[in-house]
Amino acid sequence: MKEWFGDFRSFRVPSMVAVLVVMVGFAIEYISGRGVPMLFWPANAFFVGGFALLLVVAGIAFRNHSLVAWFGSIPLGLCLIFSLALLSLLGGVIPQDGLAGGVLAGRFGLNRIFSGWPFFLVVLLFLCNLGLSVVWKTFPFRFSNLQFMLFHGGFWIALACGLAGATDLQRVIVPVYEGRQNSRAYLPQENRMVQLPFSVYLEDFSIEEYSPQIVLYDPQNDRVISGQTGSVPEVGKGYRVSWQGISATVMDYLPHALPDRNGTPRAVSSAQGIPYAKIRIAAGENRFEAWLNTGSPFVRPGVVRLGRFYLVMFPGSPKAFRSGVVLSGRSGKRSAMLEVNKPVAYEGWKLYQMGYDENAGKWSQLSLIEAVRDPWLPVVYCGFFMIMAGNAMFFWKGMKQREMT
C-alpha cells in the first residue's frame, strides 16, 4: 500500500485523485442534469454529526493505517485547496445565475458551481482531509497545538455547517405600506408568498438625501455631463459649476421648499419640500437668473434650456432610509426602527431594511423589509470566532519566530 502511495510529500497521487474527483463530479452533474440534492433539518445535522464522528473514530483508531494517513496528508490538502480555488475561479468568472453560458454550461452546472457535484465532492474530500488533521492535533491534547486546532477546526465547522445549513436558511421579503400591516412575505427563489409567524405594521418610512447635483443633460444622446466645480464642493450658496462656454453659480439655495401661489419657492419642512436653487447662468453672451428644482411627484422639475442642452438639478443619492415599525407576534407587540446596517432581532428572525419604491424616491410609501432566519448561524459564528482566535495566535507565533531569525 505504502509503495503505491509513494513518498507522502509527493503530489503525484493526490493530484490525480483531485482531478479524478472533479471529473467524476462533472460527469454526475451532466448525467443527473441537476445539482446536489440537499438535506433539510434534522437530516443535515445528523449528516454533519455522523461525518464528524466518523472522522474522529477513523483518525484515532486507524491513525497508523497508510490509507487514513494519506487522506489527512498535506499534499492531498494542497491539491484540494487548488481544486477548490479552480472551481471557485469558474464561479468567479461565469455569472452564477443558473442561466449563463448556454445549454452545455448549464448541463455541466458551470453557472451554479457552488451547488453542483464537483464542488460538493471536492469539499467533502477536503473536509475529510481537514478533519483528520484536526483530530490528530487534538488527540492527545497539547497546548502547543491550540492554534492549529482553533484555525483548522474553526474552518471545518464554518465550512461544513455553512454549507449543510444553507437549506435551513429562510430569506423572505416583507413589502409593507405606510399605515398598513402585513404578515405575508415573498419568497424570491420560489416566486410565491408565505405566511410569517408575526406581522409588521409600518408607522413611518423616511429618506435622507445627500446634496443634489447640477448637471447638463444632452437629450439627443441621453447623456449627463458633469461640470468642473469650484472651491465650494457641493450645491449651496456660492457653488459654481462650469462646462465649455457655460457656467452656473448658485445665488440662493433652499434644501426643502415648495412654490407659493405666485410660484416663488418658500422654505417648508424637510418631509414636504424639495431642493430649490436660484442660479445665475452665463452661456456665451447670455446672462440670466432662474430657479432650478429637483422635481417630485407633485412638482414639475425646474430645468433651464440652453441650446440643445438642459441644465437640471438631480436629487442627491440616499444618505439613509429607515422604517419605524411595530412588530406583533406571540411575544407581544414591539416598536422598532429598521435601518440599513441596523437589523432588529424578533422571535428568532432578523429583520433588515432592504429597500423601497425607488421610482417614488423620497415619497415612497412602500418599505421592503427582509426577514431572515438562520438556525445554523451560532454554529457557523463559533467557527468564525475560532478562526479569528487561531489567526491571532498565528500572528503572535509568526512575530515571535521572526524575532529569532
Place this chain on the structure above:
Amino acid sequence: MTLGDFPAIAAASMVCWAAGALLRFVSRRYSLLRAPSYGIMVTGTLLLAWFIAAYWLALERPPLRTLGETRLWYAALIPAVGFLVEYRWNIAWLKYYCMALAAFFLSINLAHPDVFDKALMPALQSVWFVPHVVVYLVAYVLLAASSAAAWHNIFSGLRSSSDLRGFSLSHYLALLGFVLLTFGLVFGALWAKEAWGHYWTWDPKETWAFISWLAYLGYLHLVANKSGRIGQQWYLALSFLVLLVCWFGVNYLPSAQNSVHSYQPN
C-alpha cells in the same frame, strides 16, 4: 483639500521618491548625502499621507469607498512598509520596488481621476467599514511587498542561493499578509450579515476574496510540506496577480454585473 490638488501632490511625491532614490545611489560615494536621501524619500510618502488626511476632512467620510481612493492609501502605505523593513531588518532593496509600485498606482489615479463625491451609500455606513477595508488594504500592501521580495529572490536567488534573509522576508510578509487577509475575510462576513442579511452569498467579490485567500493558504501549506524554495518564490510572486484580479479585475468580469460590492459612481 480637493481632487484639484491631487495632481500636484502626486507629482511632488513621485519626484521626491525618484530624487531620494537617485540621491541614495549617489550617496554610495558621498556618504554625507545619505541622510538627506532618506529625508526626501520619506517626505514623498508624508506628502501623500497629508493629502489623504486633508481629503478625509473635506469628504467628511473616510476616503475608502472607490477603487481610486483605496489606491491612494496603497500608494502611501507600501513605501512605508519598504522603509520599515529597511529600518528593522536592514534590507534596503525592497523600498525601491515599493516606491515603484506606489508610483504606478498614483499614475493610474492621475490617468483616471475620481469625482469628488461625499456620498457614502447606506450599506457602507457601518462600524465595520474602516476595520474591514483597512485590514484588507494593509494585507494587500504586505502581500504586494512579499511579491516584490519574491521577484527579487527569484532573480538574485537563481544566481546565488546564499541570501536567506531575502527568502525569510518574503515569507514573513506573506504570513502577516495572510493573517490580515483572514481577518478581512471574516470581518467582511460578519458585516455582510448585518448589512445584507447573510454572511456569505458567493457574490463575485466574495468568491475572488475566497480564491485569493485559498492561494495564500496554499502557499503556507507548500511551506509546511517543505517544497522547493525557488518554487515557493515563484508561487508568491504570481499569487499577487490573483489579489489584483480580486481588487480591480472583478469589476470587469461578466460575473460582476450584479455584484453588491460595486461602489463606483455611475
